[in-house]
Amino acid sequence: MSRVRFLLAFAAALAALWVAPLVLPIGDYTHNIVGLTFMFMAAALAWNWLGGYVGQISFGHAAMFGVGGFVAARIMLSSGLPFSVAWLLGGLAAGLFGLLWGHPTLRLRGPYFSIATIGVGEATRLVATYWSDFTGGSSGLSLPLAGNPTKYQLYWYGLYLLGGAVLISYGLARSRIGLGLSAIKEDVEAAGDLGVNPTLYQDIVLFLSGTMVGVCGGFYASYQAFIDPQDMFSFDRSIGLILMAVIGGIGTVLGPVWGAIVFVIIQEFLLANYSELYLGLYGALLILIILFEPLGLTGLVRRLHRLAIPVRRAT
């Protein structure tokens, strides 16, 4: 897709989603879920910058989600700054925190990096739960209900988050940085020979990814109005991001968006009907995708597209 076509499609989609709740008869519940899903999409996209573009699978993104959420919450609680500034500051703190552990560990490749991120994630969770002056410890933090956007309004803020994440995803993939990243993904040493500085590139991506996920954490804090470390920093939260990206198509520009949709639909649908099966369903889905379509939904669509082309030619 050319850049102009992409941007036009992007603007159209954004505009359509912007007015949708105002003209369509969407229930409050669906409205809120969609808003929250926008946030998950943005976070999954951000995970994908590191996990997909660079091929560094992080099992520790909950650490940045949590840091972003708690810094944002602390700022909202202690100062009169508007929530959007608090989100941004939380995001920046999360990005810096990401750099703090990421700079040394990004030298590790493949499973070594993944294992290191598990360590980072768990250590952060434990310290955060202990550090009650900052996180409220095991009792968590409650945000004031006044001054925070309502869940109704958060739909649009979620949409902006998503828009930003999509633009960055597209920009990263189509830019020179993107080329460098795929070179690093292929072969770090060769990338170094090509004049790509793997350390710098990976640091930049992790910072961006961490900042975006941190902002998402701030959004989540506003959405829930109550956050506690065990939930914010949980291993399952990191896993959720991975699942969304993998279901949608790891390394593709928009895959995580579709992945997040499927993730939420499964959760909402199964919640009402077969809640005792949802773990297994994710598991089975993961297994099927890895075995049969490593590019997830995106790969499936591409495959169908390839099948469809000859048909079109014949007619």
Next chain:
Amino acid sequence: MNRSTVFVGVTVLLLTGCVPSKDTDDDSANTAIPDKIVIGSTLPLTGTESKTGGRFKQGYELAVEVENADGGIDLGGKKVPVQLNLLDDTTDQAKAVNLAQRLITQDKVNFFLGTYSTAVVEAQSTVAEQNQIPYVNGGGAATSIYAKGFKWVFGTLAPVANLANTEMQWIDQQQAAGALPKPARVAIVWENTSHGKDFRKGVQDFTAAHSSGYQVVTDESFALDGKDFSAILSKVRGAKADLLMIDAHLPDFITMQRQYLSSAMCTKVLTYGARGTESDARTALGAEGVNYILSAVWWNKQLGNAGLNKEFVDKFKAKYGTDPEWYQALGYEAARSLFTAIAQAGTVDKEQVRAKLSALTMDSILPGGKLSYPADKGGQADYPFVVQQNLPDGTSPIIYPADVANGKGVAPNPACKG
């Protein structure tokens, strides 16, 4: 950067900060008598907490059944049946919040019964407060839930600090009787959860108020699902504690008690908070292994010899064929208090029911015999716990408070040598 990029960028910038808002459509003023009263609720029916979730469900459903048995709640002379709209939140905070949002804003339930486990209740209660709907729960005990000045949230569980406090009161009696040393050396070991935190606060408050009788020598928290407690136990041993006051959930209780026993420790008094009387504990540790453990719970079926308690236990047995535990009792009482407030209000108007809940004082199966949601406690019920002790004959009688006791406690632990 070409022109279209600039165009899109500017559009996005213009849109940002521009967010529609909506007046919350206020239908709480609707005072017409409905055909039925719909109560929304979520509970963890699958996942790790499914066992407890299932017990609360039994309590809620029994209360609804009892209420509907004679036609429902009396709203100004008209009996209106109650319908429970219960969903599974799998102990996930976001799910509990979203489902509550759905039940309240989309399914338009009239009132809400809360879920189980403190953190989830804490997250979910904000939805109730935002949407101004009465929220009664029997599954969230942390004082932090009720310390936020919420007007719409009511808790049937007395704070865990009361648990520690009631146990300490019994211990104080024993000390006064000369059975325990004075001052007694106290070790507090608590899981780092809000449950453990409140437990610790209960012990600390008591020892601070009776500083001549108690000296805290160890105060440590631990992470859930520990594999080895030898270091903590060694600290306790080193501090020569007389009273070992632990708060732990079941897996840690079992691991820790096994290590406590096999390391030949023996403190004059030992408690694991609410743990110790359950059948799982006896299975895991043997009858010997749980002897003389002190425990306290919100309710116990041994209270059920007469009056409301007997009625509850009999109806429960008739419906489910087993004995109720505190979970079911608390679920039952939470639901019953809500029904009582609705009946008193005589309407489904949310504000009026909230006011009645706030002012409620009703006869209850809970220790103390009365249930209310005092405003100065942020809407959290406040009553003593029932203290039990496992005895070598396999029973666990209530030993405190005196008015409900059906057995006599033993201190110091006679199994300790020397």
Next chain:
Amino acid sequence: MGEVVVLAVSAVLLAGFYAAMAYGLGLIYGVLRIVNLAHGGIIMASAYVTWQLFDRFAIDPFLAIPIVLVVFFAIGVGIYLGLVRFLPRGPAGAVQSLLLLFGVWLVIRNVAYLLFTGNEQVIHTGYATSSVRILGGSFSATRLAVFAVATVALFTLHLLLTRTYLGKAIRAVAQNPDSCTLAGINVERIYVFTFGLGTALAGLAGTLASTLFAFNPSFGASELLKSFVIIVLGGLGSIVGIALGALVLAFAEVFAVYAVPPYLTTAVGFVLLVVVLVLRPGGLFGQRVLR
């Protein structure tokens, strides 16, 4: 002084369980270069199998070990032949196997929920709380037995890997699979066997865990995470290294109470994991190949 000795013995006993817990993960990683994220799920499943054997057929957990080994060897072979075999080798396969086996874990967990609900289960053997006196301290007989089993497993594994053709072939495959084919070793068969053996060892860990702890279908997560710490400390693949890594972790956790609040002792392991990965990627004791 006495207290330190008692703590040290406790740490050694804990290290026994930790080592047993990590053997399977380390072996599979060392030979196949696959991080078996289903490891925790296998440990949990084995705890349930042991519990069922105890509950229905009154088989003592320690006597159930041979049955568990056979059952989980078969399960491991099944997982390899049914799923893992189809993954590409090399870095791409490493990442995919991570996700695939995580999927397997989710499925196992779900099956356990369906079969046994989320309730905590415990095995109460007659000796669960009996104790033995060593060096002036009193220690759990079960923990001693677990330590003994872990030690026996260590020596058996070590002998298998250094004294038998099969074991040497396994180590050779870990170091250079291509030249194994040239030597007439059926590499695929070694992979199947190793995956089976690694799974059987995870099963062993589950049986041992069931004698010490209460468990539910979510059990195994912290075992998996700690196993990572151990194999990284031990150098990712060497069996003796794993035992040493377990010792380091156990001592760090037990003695960390002198430096940090007990609550944070678990975090010490994870910090150690990251630090060792960054500073000494070969582990504290050696290299990344199975020796």
Next chain:
Amino acid sequence: MLEVRDIDVFYGDAQALYGVGFTVAEGELVTLVGANGAGKTTILRAVAGIRPVARGDLLFEGEPLRRVPAHRRPGLGIALVPEGRELWPQLTVRENLELGAYDRAARARAAESFAHVYDLFPKLKDRAGQLAGSMSGGEQQMVAIGRALMSRPRLLMMDEPSLGLAPLVVGQMFAAVRRLHADGLTILLVEQNLARALKVADRGYVIETGTVSLTGTSEQLLADPAVRAAYLGV
């Protein structure tokens, strides 16, 4: 003994061999010579079975080889000493050799084979307990050849045995090759060092860009002006 008929081999989409055919008779020492990347290594890997053949036939002692999996071929009597040795660096020399005799029949005769290898390379006997990875290049090459011999091969294929070795050691290596040949072992040798290779070989094939471009006895090839110009720089 070995007959290669018109084989094609691919690496992904790239074709490496185009209809290569040659034979090795019992007791012969045949060498494949040619420039880097001409496909010599690929031919050996195809015969050893670790590189699939897309078209054509491989016959060993008259039996078709194509369907025999790679790990079965040492049992038939085919052994390859791979380029770059490919030892197991963290195993001892003895263990490396032992695993050479992994096949059941070879295992039964392991003691005899050990004696044979130690006789050929006495140094290995002294270093038996040392880790293979800690040895010098020449010693490692000895281990690699020894490992191949442990499988009691009837056809020994060697890929660049002199690569990266000091001149003195290269001499020892060729002496060993000559001795093995003299004992009656059939050898297929790939070498860049064409002069030395042709000196020990009976016959040779010149491989150029994936095909056999020239064949003949060693003397013929050494005398061929084109060969002399292209490979000997004369």
